[in-house]
Amino acid sequence: MVTSKDVAKAANVSHMTVSRAFQPGSSIKPETRERVLAIAQKLNYIPNYNAKSLVMNRNFSVGLFFSSMEGTSEVFLGDLVSQIYQLLPQNYLLSVNSVEQLSGTTDKNYVIQSILGRFDGIIVATQSEKDDPFIESLQELKIPVVVMNRYVEKKEVYNVSTNESQGIRELVDHLVAQKIKTAGTIKGYPGFYSTQKRHREFVEDCQRAGIAIVNTAVEDGMYNIPSGYQAMKEIIQRNEILPNVIFCGNDDMAIGAIKACHDLNIRVPQDLSIVGFDDTSYAQYISPGLTTVHKPYKEMAKKAMEILLQLMKGESLNEYKYKIDSQLVIRESVKKQK
Incomplete structure (x- = not known):
């Protein structure tokens, strides 16, 4: 199996430079990144993200939790998942889950065990106040979390909603x-x-x-x-x-x-x-x-993902609440009365 050291040797760069070439947003020069990636492709090198996750203390996974799969429109669910997936950083996985499955239990340890160590960040697409204990559990675990869709009253919750x-x-x-x-x-x-x-x-x-x-x-x-x-x-x-x-x-x-x-x-x-x-x-x-x-679910998804990525990088944000206007779209299903 080709290793990063083989790529480093062929590209005449350090082992760390090869690692940075596969990290979006790293400080490596663009021409160096292109050369390293081209050599890696030629050698059929595949980064070992399991090992990298241990070294970097990351899981390369983002969780998307819906209130209930049963009450969520299939089209809305599909469109939202697709939008968030497109915004994921390179090499990250998206895990789609139901809050209902976890919040239905009174065993808080079960919730912790189901979440801890699995995700680098979580987006909760909430429809119900019943999700609030689950959101509080995530905050207690110090996991970067953004709540979208429903406006959440609690002040210190990063929240993207619709007017x-x-x-x-x-x-x-x-x-x-x-x-x-x-x-x-x-x-x-x-x-x-x-x-x-x-x-x-x-x-x-x-x-x-x-x-x-x-x-x-x-x-x-x-x-x-x-x-x-x-x-x-x-x-x-x-x-x-x-x-x-x-x-x-x-x-x-x-x-x-x-x-x-x-x-x-x-x-x-x-x-x-x-x-x-x-x-x-x-x-x-x-x-x-x-x-x-x-x-504006696409706009909400984009904003929620933008905030989550900042939190995952350890950055602090000044605002907690973001609200995006809805608007009327006129088509043919309404007829003027006489």
């Missing part, structure tokens, strides 16, 4: 401009912070704008397509006269709702307008194109 109020306000203003007078909702996964917040803010903004909420057109969902389909079917079957619009807590449920309307001969948007939340990658490709609130 969802901005996008919902823009959405309701758009509905008013389209002369929408009545609305229903399909809520998201029970117990998730986003479920309660989005529904509450939509209802409050509608009330201020003079849009009446039809109580018989309010249903629970599970943040997935089948639940949106079933909830929409129940709303249609229960209401002889439908409201002008249905606000769905995420795009997955909006897709299910549109399919239910199609199956029950309700035209979208001619007979019923439907709007969503998230602006996932397929929202623009369905028919009709979905009017939705853009959740």
Whole structure:
């Protein structure tokens, strides 16, 4: 097996120079790095990261923890994992996990044993206050951690969240401009912070704008397509006269709702307008194109990873809280009322 010493000899550099050539951001000259890497490739040299991790006290692994895999949209999960993976330093692995799996136990030692020595840093994509004990455990272990998605009240937690109020306000203003007078909702996964917040803010903004909420057109969902389909079917079957619009807590449920309307001969948007939340990658490709609130998850992921990398380097940051605005994306699923 070719070793770093073989590469160093062939490149006429020191053993440490070879090691630095494989470290992004090291002070080695660019031309020296290129020459060392070219020789390493020619000799089929593969760095031994297991040995390096022992020497450098690193695991070359970042953990990404979601509140619950069950209540997390598959598209949102996939897009977020892809975005964070692209931002990983070279030679790092990404481990995707569920907070629920660890926070469901009362044995704190089990949580510690499951985390300690496995990750150089952790991002928690939180949806629920139930995640707070898990986040506190990570802080006690002195592991670099960034919490994203939900705003966390605790001051000394590095936190990247979305100003969802901005996008919902823009959405309701758009509905008013389209002369929408009545609305229903399909809520998201029970117990998730986003479920309660989005529904509450939509209802409050509608009330201020003079849009009446039809109580018989309010249903629970599970943040997935089948639940949106079933909830929409129940709303249609229960209401002889439908409201002008249905606000769905995420795009997955909006897709299910549109399919239910199609199956029950309700035209979208001619007979019923439907709007969503998230602006996932397929929202623009369905028919009709979905009017939705853009959740800046890519921007959040980029900021969270940027902060985590600084913490992993031992750098200190002045700010703990970062909030990014959401915004309305207008497509074809809303029709102006006469």
